[in-house]
Amino acid sequence: MQKSAVRQKIARIVAGGRPRVLDLFAGCGGLSLGFKAAGFDIVAGVELDPDAAASHGLNFHPGDPLHSRARDITTLKPENLASDLQLGPASLAVDVLVGGPPCQAFARVGRSKLREIAEHPEAFRHDPRSRLYINYLDYVEEYAPLAVVMENVPDMLNHGGHNIAAEICEVLSSRGYVCAYTLLNAAFYGVPQMRERMFLVALREELDAPVRFPSPTNWISLPPGYEGSRAVALKLHTLTEDNDSNGYYRAAPKAEARLTAAVTTQDAIVDLPKIDARKQLSSGELKRGARRFDVPIQYDGHERLTEYGRLMRVWPGFAGGPTLVDHVIRYLPRDYELFAKLQPGDQYPEAFAQAEVMFEEALKQAEEKLGVPIGKGSKAWNELRAKIVPPYDPGKFPNKWRKMEADRPSRTLLAHLGKDGYSHIHYDSEQARTISVREAARLQSFPDGFSFSGTMNPAFRQIGNAVPPLLGKAVATAVLEQINSARAQQSTRKIAGGRHQ
Secondary structure (H helix, E strand, O other), rough: OOOHHHHHHHHHOOOOOOOOOEEEEOOOOOOHHHHHHHOOEEEEEEEOOHHHHHHHHHOOOOOOHHHHHHOOOOOOOHHHHHHHHHOOOEEEEEEEEEOOOOHHOOOOOOOOOOHHHHHHHHHHOOHHOOOOOOHHHHHHHHHHOEEEEEEHHHHHHOEOEEOHHHHHHHHHHOOOOEEEEEEEEHHHHOOOOOOEEEEEEEEEEOOOOOOOOOOOOOOOOOHHHHHHHHHOOHHHHHHHHOOOOOOEEEEEEEEOOOOOOOOHHHHHHHHHHHOOOHHHHHOOOOOOOOOOOOOOOEEHHHHHHOOHHHHHOOOOOOOOOOEOOOOOOOOOOOOOHHHHOOOOOOHHHHHHHHHHHHHHHHHHHHHHHHOOOOOOOOHHHHHHHHOOOOOOOOOOOOOOOOOOOOOEEEOOOOOHHOOOOOOOOOOOOOOOOOOHHHHHHHHOOOOOOOOOOOHHHHHHHHHHHOOOHHHHHHHHHHHHHHHHHHHHHHHHHHHHHOOOO
């Protein structure tokens, strides 16, 4: 049955049909957008988070409430999704399956091989999280995609002493796929962010095409921390012989210094409207409370547009309009003055030390005004300190804060943006604030016409969890080339067959 479905799908694509994508663990749709930009049709996305699911539906199936509904892959059978969305028989509904099961899913697997677990999944029935990859593989089995693309954190290559990516390749290889995985950094693919991720690609054997990963378009010398994390992820490759015995790992295509320089943070956001946090605070414009996307801000950056900014403004199907509704920031009244005094690249220890200086200055002024000393540890002393100095131990939270450098790509955006945003303080000291939702979207390469459902915090979380669309597009383009290669081979065989008749 599966081989018949594969043949039918190949025939459809050979006839000129666009490859159709189902995105599992879709989030708001970063990977979907990348595939759409590369020329794929997005059939559907499956996402548990209600806000992210609503965002996916809003952007890829506007006006259709069926596609904005949150769905739980652990309870939703593959055939039921096809029926629910009226896709027809599941085995014929899609050509490509993409997505990345959350990394927590692998925490309880232990030393067992995924191939063994896939064959005996009941052994893990007590931990629903450990079944997420099994559910993913169930969808592969039911939908018989021509290609599978998985994305995840580099730690997936060295999780609890074993290599999850290699084990997934082992399972897929046993089911008729040619499989490989690698580590790609988004900064090498036009994304203004140094974000390291694992990508796994599997192609049906019938396509007769080798797996290839996209060549870099940009160059940057990555900081030691990124090279270090890559080394840790790949450690198993040198420590064990049986970790990747079938040769599934591929070294990432090499970036060269002759390439265009990586897109910087300033390139990405300099054209967006300026937000003077201290001025808005003093005027009462910036207040405590939920940040909703209901106050349009006029876009005024035409004269500041960079090449990257222009791409974000004119992205086909997601072009930016005359106003922005999600260019909103956090209410952090204690810290705006401190942000203004930080230097680019400063992290929490530097911020804490600067705050101590500011406190001593404020204490001296308060004592001069009162005409008497303020005792250390007194109520007045503690209240003044709390208004200026963050409460965290700099020895325990060295990386909690970071002021971005204008002339480099940003550091990795995380879902934790939904909680505080201190990891990405704007490089412009005059604005003295953390980044806005729209700025975070720009750093992830979401175009200005891409909408996020919910309020500020859910939007930050969606953006931090997403695959950068431009990185997704690079991977999708490579996959499409491999599918088209198979299409060309099939067409050549038909022509040759016709000549011999």
